[in-house]
Amino acid sequence: MRDTLTQLSYVLAAVLFILGLRSLTRPDKARQGMQLAAVGMLFAICGTLIHHEIVDYRWIAGGLVLGAIIGYPLGMWVPTTALPQRIAMSLSFGALASVLVGVSEYYNALHGVGETIGMARMAALGFEVLLGSLTVTGALIAFGKLQEILPGRPLTFPGQNIANGLLFLIAFALLVLVIIDPTRSTAFYSMIALATLLGVLMVIPIGGADMPVVVALLNSYCGLAAAATGFALGNSILIISGSLDGASGFLLSILMSKAMNRSFSNVLFGAFGGGAPAAAVGAGGALPVRAISAEDAAIQLAYASRVIIVPGYGMAVAQAQHQVRELAELIEKRGGEVKYAIHPVAGRMPGHMNVLLAEANVPYDRLYDMEEINGEFPQTDVALVIGANDVVNPAAREDKSSPIYGMPILDVDKAKTVIVLKRGMAAGFAGIENMLFHAPATSMLFGDAKASLSKLVSEVKAA
Amino acid sequence: MLFLELYIFVLAGFVGYMVITRVPPLLHTPLMSATNAISGISLVGSLVAAGSHRSSVATILGFVAVVCATTNIVGGFLITDRMLKMFRRDDPKAKSSAEPK
Numbered sequence: 142m143r144d145t146l147t148q149l150s151y152v153l154a155a156v157l158f159i160l161g162l163r164s165l166t167r168p169d170k171a172r173q174g175m176q177l178a179a180v181g182m183l184f185a186i187c188g189t190l191i192h193h194e195i196v197d198y199r200w201i202a203g204g205l206v207l208g209a210i211i212g213y214p215l216g217m218w219v220p221t222t223a224l225p226q227r228i229a230m231s232l233s234f235g236a237l238a239s240v241l242v243g244v245s246e247y248y249n250a251l252h253g254v255g256e257t258i259g260m261a262r263m264a265a266l267g268f269e270v271l272l273g274s275l276t277v278t279g280a281l282i283a284f285g286k287l288q289e290i291l292p293g294r295p296l297t298f299p300g301q302n303i304a305n306g307l308l309f310l311i312a313f314a315l316l317v318l319v320i321i322d323p324t325r326s327t328a329f330y331s332m333i334a335l336a337t338l339l340g341v342l343m344v345i346p347i348g349g350a351d352m353p354v355v356v357a358l359l360n361s362y363c364g365l366a367a368a369a370t371g372f373a374l375g376n377s378i379l380i381i382s383g384s385l386d387g388a389s390g391f392l393l394s395i396l397m398s399k400a401m402n403r404s405f406s407n408v409l410f411g412a413f414g415g416g417a418p419a420a421a422v423g424a425g426g427a428l429p430v431r432a433i434s435a436e437d438a439a440i441q442l443a444y445a446s447r448v449i450i451v452p453g454y455g456m457a458v459a460q461a462q463h464q465v466r467e468l469a470e471l472i473e474k475r476g477g478e479v480k481y482a483i484h485p486v487a488g489r490m491p492g493h494m495n496v497l498l499a500e501a502n503v504p505y506d507r508l509y510d511m512e513e514i515n516g517e518f519p520q521t522d523v524a525l526v527i528g529a530n531d532v533v534n535p536a537a538r539e540d541k542s543s544p545i546y547g548m549p550i551l552d553v554d555k556a557k558t559v560i561v562l563k564r565g566m567a568a569g570f571a572g573i574e575n576m577l578f579h580a581p582a583t584s585m586l587f588g589d590a591k592a593s594l595s596k597l598v599s600e601v602k603a604a
Numbered sequence: 605m606l607f608l609e610l611y612i613f614v615l616a617g618f619v620g621y622m623v624i625t626r627v628p629p630l631l632h633t634p635l636m637s638a639t640n641a642i643s644g645i646s647l648v649g650s651l652v653a654a655g656s657h658r659s660s661v662a663t664i665l666g667f668v669a670v671v672c673a674t675t676n677i678v679g680g681f682l683i684t685d686r687m688l689k690m691f692r693r694d695d696p697k698a699k700s701s702a703e704p705k
Contacts, residue, residue, distance in 0.1 A: 151648075158642050159619060165635050166626040172688040175638055179681040182645065189648040195655035200667045204654055208674020215675065216682025224683075228636055231680060234672040235643050241669035242649040245662035254658040261606050360636060367646045372609055374649050380609055381616040382645040388620030389639045393632060485629055492632030496687055504694035510629055 143191050150188025151378035157181025158382060162389070168505055185378055221500045222457050225352060225490040226287035229280050232359045236276035239366040240333070243270040246373060251326055258323040262373055267316045267329075269369035271336050276362040278340030283355055286344075287489055293349030301346055308339050350454070350531070352489045354397045354405075361390025393491050400485035400511075402537075402548035428574075430566065433584035435593060438560050439600030445522035448472055448479045449514065451551055452494045453487050455528010455563065455590050462501035464594035465527060469503070471601045481507055482514045482524075482551050484532035515552050524556035526577075528563065528590050534575045543573060559583040562590050634687045641680025647673035 157177050164174020195201070219227045243266050249255025258266070285291035315332040319325055347355050364386025371379030398405055442448060450469065456462060469479040481503065487494045495508055518524060526533055533553040536543035553559055554577050561578060563585060577583055586593050627635050650673050654666030 163623050165631050165638060168631060168691045171631060172685060175684050175688060178642060182677055185645060185648055189651050192652055194652050197655050197657045200654045200663055201651055201670060204667045204670030205674050208671045209678045212675040212678030215679035224633060228640060231640050231676050235676050238646045238650055238669040238672040241665040242653050245653045245665040249658045249662050252659060360639060364643055367643050368613055370646055370649050376649060377612050378645060379649060380612050382642050384613050384616035385620035386639045386643040388617045389624045389635060392621060392624050490633060491636060492629055495630045496633045499690040505630055505691050506694050508630060
């Protein structure tokens, strides 16, 4: 009877999870749908608490309370600009939970207090622990890079890929060894150690702007580890949720790689911008750059009838999204039309810019994807680029020798005039000279994005 | 039994792929935090490990796992809700220049 109730709660949870994810296809229904998914989670937890194997609730209660105490601030107090690192950290937590469950199952079986391990179950446990440990440290490194505890640039050493490949092969060989003979606990624990090391080594060489792909991929690993837990425990809700999670992460990482016109393997093993970016940058000094004062830029904006704002990571760093909205509202009040052009990999995680602008109260029907808005740049009076660089670099379209050639970009250079807000003339993440900044229609407004925008706001008010 | 589980895994993967393909880029960040919260379902495994009293090692490991998974569930659903609350359409009364879309 109790088991039936448990299973029923899982079925209900599975249905509500899928409906919740489905609701994310509609921004107006999404909130309600996700609240239903949370209810589903509650059912699954209650259904598990009556499980016949659970005999002692003290540790459980302590864990639930402690988790809720840690989880609440992580949910309510983390600022939206810190979302990428927040997500990386929770991926690490999730994977750690899978690993620990796997290890405790293995330990119990080894000491004869749990179910004995057949080959299939051992394979599931092994995969779970291997993928999980790799994700734990990989996500921690991603967190460190995003939080800027670790340097964001790629850290590389010669023979890195070969070393990583070898490590992976050894870890995999250990996995096979344990599957054949589950009593080889040394192999099992060495595999965990190797996978943990591998997670560090795999993410260390990946640069800051490639983080959207990495975070999505780690999301996928985390899901697969959860699914493997489900196989090991014979628990269908774990398999279903893990599979959903895995599919979502996988799909997002494909979308992100596509938006950068790079293959998966290129992102993971290419260490973009770390190798030899110097060749393209050298010529930069001689090219003309037209700086503009905030007053002049404000006059252009005040009298423009069509404006497109292109936000990039620089806006997130300066936390300038509120000033952006203020400026946009002023232009609209004066009769101009303002749209926002969002490149899929702008920022440090999928959808990063959208959340920041939504936080600043920009209505989401003003946010346009790259394909939707690219045709409108030629009719645009002013394109205002705020801390974006590589995603508006025309070299991606024109210069076959450029490392980013072929990457889909926002056609900002086709606008009648372009104003670029930028801290200095430093090259973007990819280390490539951006000809947009030297184009005759472009003027550069140097300075911190937030300060520049505040100046623009007061000047437009006065105009 | 193993094959039944494989069926579940593959079919759920397909459902996930179909559903998630239709999520607009606008909501990709909430999608990530939502799947993150949902993957906190590994709590059900952690609960059994922490409460079945088989060995003290398993209990301790299970306890830590319960903390991690609960953190993800509570934090994940809260932050997803907080984000989704921020997404709003243009208020039709406030502005006439807004184009229908």
